[in-house]
Amino acid sequence: MKKILGYCDNWSAIAGGTVQFKISTYGPDRYEAALVRVICGDNEPEHGIFKEEEIDAPLNGEHAGRLQPIDAGSYGVVPQSPAIDNLTSFTIQAWIFPTTPEKGEQAIVSNWRDDLAAGFALLIDDKGALTLRLADGEGKTSSVSTGKPLAERRWYLVSGSYDAATNEIAVCQKPIVETLERLEAADNTETAGGFASAGAPLMFAAFPAVLSNGKSASAKHFNGKIDRPQLLSGAIPAGDIVAAWDFAQGIGSDKFHDTGPNQLHGNTVNLPSRGCKGHNWSGNEQNWQHAPQEYGAIHFHDDDLYDAGWETDFTYHVPKDLKSGAYAIRLRAEDDETYVTFFVRPAKGTKTAKLxxxxxxxxxxxxxxxxxxxxxxxxxxxxxxxxxxxxxxxxxxxxxxxxxxxxxxxxxxxxxxxxxxxxxxxxxxxxxxxxxxxxxxxxxxxxxxxxxxxxxxxxxxxxxxxxxxxxxxxxxxxxxxxxxxxxxxxxxxxxxxxxxxxxxxxxxxxxxxxxxxxxxxxxxxxxxxxxxxxxxxxxxxxxxxxxxxxxxxxxxxxxxxxxxxxxxxxxxxxxxxxxxxxxxxxxxxxxxxxxxxxxxxxxxxxxxxxxxxxxxxxxxxxxxxxxxxxxxxxxxxxxxxxxxxxxxxxxxxxxxxxxxxxxxxxxxxxxxxxxxxxxxxxxxxxxxxxxxxxxxxxxxxxxxxxxxxxxxxxxxxxxxxxxxxxxxx
Amino acid sequence: MYEIDPSRTDLVDEFRSNPGGPHSPELVLVVNRLRVMPVADKHVLVCTKRGKEWVLAKIPSERGAKMELFEGQVFDDYYKGVWEVFKRRWKTVTGRDVQ
Known part of the structure; x- marks a missing residue:
């Protein structure tokens, strides 16, 4: 079917400006590019009205193609920090609202490196239950699960902790009690196989991964809301606050804030939804700006996407005298054809036509x-x-x-x-x-x-x-x-x-x-x-x-x-x-x-x-x-x-x-x-x-x-x- | 919900002779019944050459899964393809082949 796709950084180019084109092929290693002015794009044969005009441009001709992968799915990232790297015992805690607890393994919070087999992750396991997983940095992982599947679209307070003194790991999931249902709490404690810090960024709603082109990415995304996650330096009930993230701060941006002593602020990737009702939403207020304390949740999705992040294959320098209009780069690879559409407008404050x-x-x-x-x-x-x-x-x-x-x-x-x-x-x-x-x-x-x-x-x-x-x-x-x-x-x-x-x-x-x-x-x-x-x-x-x-x-x-x-x-x-x-x-x-x-x-x-x-x-x-x-x-x-x-x-x-x-x-x-x-x-x-x-x-x-x-x-x-x-x- | 009477070959004949409609009131009920079935595993057409070629296909039940294209079911006339979709969905809904 499709063998070539592309996009550009700017849909409205000013004559005299530039447009960057990013192309990926799905199989072919060569493709043809041609700039066209779009006159009528209706190519139904019976209509007989399709019309495009080929335009001379340096980009016209054959190019080398390659696959450019995409890291889809939203998540949050906190940069690597000594405050996290130096933890020996810890507790990670959050309110969560899982929307697909049965879909398979999905990370709630991860501080993990697969290549070093180090770190910790609080996750929903393949049975839909809360699990804390540890790795000791020497190839051994251990985990503990509540064994009880989480209910879909219900709020839970979840936590996982590791106590280095006793070498115990524990998890706990507590639902908000609903009067019409009987959702039960569950917890479990096991002896751990040891813990070594990952020395890596901390992620919300995903594990770290690597794309086929070597770029850092994400995997095993969590679907649902996370509210007020916090990290403590000891096992429950002891420990000091390492970080306490408030997702109600920074709504409207890709930034989120840590209100704790280490200021471990982070950013979201791929536009999860914010301004979302938290676990404590009372219903008294509908506007997140009026009651931010009740809108502390981010809703993550495994199919969110903002910027595909592809590398630029060629840049078109739009001639100053290029007629304003609808344009496209026509891409052909083997038997497939794709158009990347953009528009050319006159310079700001000027016009070249009355209409x-x-x-x-x-x-x-x-x-x-x-x-x-x-x-x-x-x-x-x-x-x-x-x-x-x-x-x-x-x-x-x-x-x-x-x-x-x-x-x-x-x-x-x-x-x-x-x-x-x-x-x-x-x-x-x-x-x-x-x-x-x-x-x-x-x-x-x-x-x-x-x-x-x-x-x-x-x-x-x-x-x-x-x-x-x-x-x-x-x-x-x-x-x-x-x-x-x-x-x-x-x-x-x-x-x-x-x-x-x-x-x-x-x-x-x-x-x-x-x-x-x-x-x-x-x-x-x-x-x-x-x-x-x-x-x-x-x-x-x-x-x-x-x-x-x-x-x-x-x-x-x-x-x-x-x-x-x-x-x-x-x-x-x-x-x-x-x-x-x-x-x-x-x-x-x-x-x-x-x-x-x-x-x-x-x-x-x-x-x-x-x-x-x-x-x-x-x-x-x-x-x-x-x-x-x-x-x-x-x-x-x-x-x-x-x-x-x-x-x-x-x-x-x-x-x-x-x-x-x-x-x-x-x-x-x-x-x-x-x-x-x-x-x-x-x-x-x-x-x-x-x-x-x-x-x-x-x-x-x-x-x-x-x-x-x-x-x-x-x-x-x-x-x-x-x-x-x-x-x- | 309206249930199709599989013995109504008159409605099948009406559809086959005029798949693009307009349809009689009872055939509209049949067509709508065949259209409101769940998306997963629904037979559909894929246009492979604008205005010239369509292939019978089936939508998978999972997002991200491969579409099943029936390579032997290629049509050079759109309504020949629609007729095949009609027959496949009729079988799915009634459990019987179109006579």
């Missing part, structure tokens, strides 16, 4: 390497399809080390909160299914076909620079599905359209979820799917606050900033089997919107064709709602019809489910195409459908979806301000 295409890179991250066809039993009935996998999906199934998307569940069943771009992402590329990035290339292909000049800028640029990124442009065009927005992104967009800016929302289900980016850990988004919304998994109650920013996560609608208040429309329904079409409304005959319908007949059906469900209104569609903030002077210029029985009202619109929630029966399942002017002379146009862009290529881009889109772009690029009408609001 900007805002690439939804934060949303691309949210969907990166999605596994819902593997993880979600009801994905087929959600999407009304028979699972049809890509070669890339097969590779992802077989290579857990490539990490997950925010739509997936970890191996312990908990929801995935982080998605990183610092790893190979197999579905953010040309020649992949037309969703997210590759669906957006229908828009790029259309712009090219119409000869419309455009720059490409990205979500991460908007997050970093706010409205100043957008303000040089006469108009900004979104992708098909700009779903995930950080607070700075939404603030920047709102500021832009509150001024003279013009926004063309060329998709559906946009501006939905608040997510977070972090300067401290660039290249990753965090998401907490609080309360409700279209989602494949629930969020853990009591953990609705984002750790990267401290903000309440979830739907912007639930945060008092619904998409209707930004672009006039918000998600109303989803349906993936077939799409509808638009009919003009009375509003469409207002002189205010004559420009939109130039060349469109009074009774002309708009978009009764397309590559996504044979219609322009489909997949995920939006509608107006004055209660949610649709501006009072908004014109609904067209409304969709013809939706299927599998097009269902989205969860956030449902107070109480009922028997008429589908596109055939429901009066509210429709896409509202809208237009409104803004006080600063700007305007917003929304097509309210993901499927819209997939209708653009119909009939060689000569159709009424293309005409309406082109009419809007043309007017939005003109300097003449839009005039706000008299309103009654």
């Amino acid at each position: 900007a295409f805002l690439a939804s890179t934060v949303t691309y991250m949210a969907y990166s390497n999605y596994h819902w066809l593997f993880h979600q039993r009801f994905s087929e009935t959600t999407e009304t399809l028979w699972t049809t996998l890509e070669k890339a999906d097969v590779f992802l199934q077989e290579h857990n080390e490539l990490g997950l998307s925010t739509y997936d569940t970890h191996s312990d069943g908990s929801g995935v909160r982080f998605a990183s771009r610092l790893r190979p992402i197999l579905n953010m590329a040309p020649k992949t299914p037309c969703w997210s990035f590759n669906a957006d290339t229908h828009i790029l292909g259309w712009l090219e076909s119409q000869g419309i000049e455009y720059d490409v800028i990205t979500d991460e640029d908007l997050h970093d620079e706010g409205a100043s990124l957008l303000e040089p442009y006469s108009a900004v065009l979104t992708g098909t599905h700009p779903e995930y927005y950080t607070t700075p992104m939404l603030d920047g967009l709102r500021h832009y359209i509150n001024g003279p800016g013009r926004l063309i929302y060329m998709g559906g289900n946009g501006f939905i979820w608040r997510c977070a980016l972090s300067d401290q850990m660039p290249g990753v988004i965090e998401l907490r799917r609080s309360e409700d919304g279209i989602r494949y998994r629930d969020e853990e109650p009591g953990e609705y606050y984002l750790e990267l920013t401290g903000e309440y996560g979830g739907l912007w609608r639930r945060l008092g900033m619904p998409p209707q208040s930004v672009v006039g429309v918000g998600t109303i329904a989803c349906g993936f089997d077939s799409s509808g079409y638009y009919q003009r409304t009375e509003d469409s005959f207002s002189p205010r919107v004559d420009f939109i319908f130039d060349g469109i007949g009074k009774d002309e059906v708009i978009g009764d064709f397309g590559l996504l469900g044979d219609g322009a209104s489909g997949s995920e569609i939006d509608a107006t709602d004055p209660m949610m903030g649709t501006p009072v002077h908004t014109l609904i210029v067209a409304r969709s019809e013809g939706h299927s029985a599998n097009t269902l009202i989205c969860p956030d619109e449902i107070g109480f489910h009922h028997a008429a929630m589908d596109g055939v029966q429901s009066p509210i399942v429709r896409a509202d195409m809208t237009f409104f002017e803004t006080p600063g002379g700007g305007a917003v146009f929304s097509v309210s459908s993901i499927a819209w862009a997939a209708s653009l290529p119909h009939n060689n881009y000569d159709n009424n979806v293309s005409r309406v889109s082109g009419n809007v772009v043309q007017r939005f690029l003109e300097e003449q301000p839009f005039a706000l009408p008299e309103t009654t609001g």
